[in-house]
Amino acid sequence: xxxxxxxxxxxxxxxxxxxxxxxxxxxxxxxxxxxxxxxxxxxxxxxxxxxxxxxxxxxxxxxxxxxxxxxxxxxxxxxxxxxxxxxxxxxxxxxxxxxxxxxxxxxxxxxxxxxxxxxxxxxxxxxxxxxxxxxxxxxxxxxxxxxxxxxxxxx
Numbered sequence: 769x770x771x772x773x774x775x776x777x778x779x780x781x782x783x784x785x786x787x788x789x790x791x792x793x794x795x796x797x798x799x800x801x802x803x804x805x806x807x808x809x810x811x812x813x814x815x816x817x818x819x820x821x822x823x824x825x826x827x828x829x830x831x832x833x834x835x836x837x838x839x840x841x842x843x844x845x846x847x848x849x850x851x852x853x854x855x856x857x858x859x860x861x862x863x864x865x866x867x868x869x870x871x872x873x874x875x876x877x878x879x880x881x882x883x884x885x886x887x888x889x890x891x892x893x894x895x896x897x898x899x900x901x902x903x904x905x906x907x908x909x910x911x912x913x914x915x916x917x918x919x920x921x922x923x
Contacts, residue, residue, distance in 0.1 A: 808899050809870060812877045815897075815904070816865040824856060832903035839909040861885045875899040 811830045818827035828848075836845035837855060846854065862883060869880040876898060883891040892912035898905045 807902060808872045808875065808877055811899060811902065811904065812870060812872070812879060812897050813867070815907070816867065816879075816881070819859045819862045820864055822859045822862075824852065824859075827856075830904055832900055832905045835903075835905060835907070837907045837909075840911055845906070845908075861887075863888075 814830045815827060818824070818830075831848055835848045835851070837851045838845035842854070863886050865881050865883045867879060867881045869878075871878045877896070879895045879897070881891075881893060881895070883893070885891070894910045894912065896906075896908040896910070898907075
């Protein structure tokens with residue numbers, strides 16, 4: 769009788785231990801996913817901060833090896849060298865950005881924003897980012913109405 773009682777107590781302790789271990793595992797997974805989401809959000813926000821501060825090294829620090837950029841005027845996608853030559857000069861004309869919506873899902877992020885040039889013109893774009901290992905691998909800009917990008921002379 770005592771042995772049966774001892775076995776039952778050991779099983780109960782094992783059940784509690786297993787439930788505790790499972791709970792810790794689930795909390796760890798949740799916290800890791802939240803941390804990754806926050807980290808990816810911070811990386812994406814760095815792009816806009818770099819443009820506002822005109823800091824190429826800040827931007828370059830979040831771009832992955834093999835980085836590509838595409839937009840309606842950049843098809844096929846361009847590499848980091850061409851991006852610096854073709855797109856980075858826009859930073860000189862960027863005054864500020866207001867991020868209206870930033871959605872991160874794992875290593876994918878979408879940003880909807882308004883931006884203003886030094887002379888007060890407004891941009892309204894949506895951008896998609898594909899991240900890998902804490903860096904931006906792909907960056908796609910979808911131009912909205914208005915001037916679309918700071919150095920556009922059309923409007």
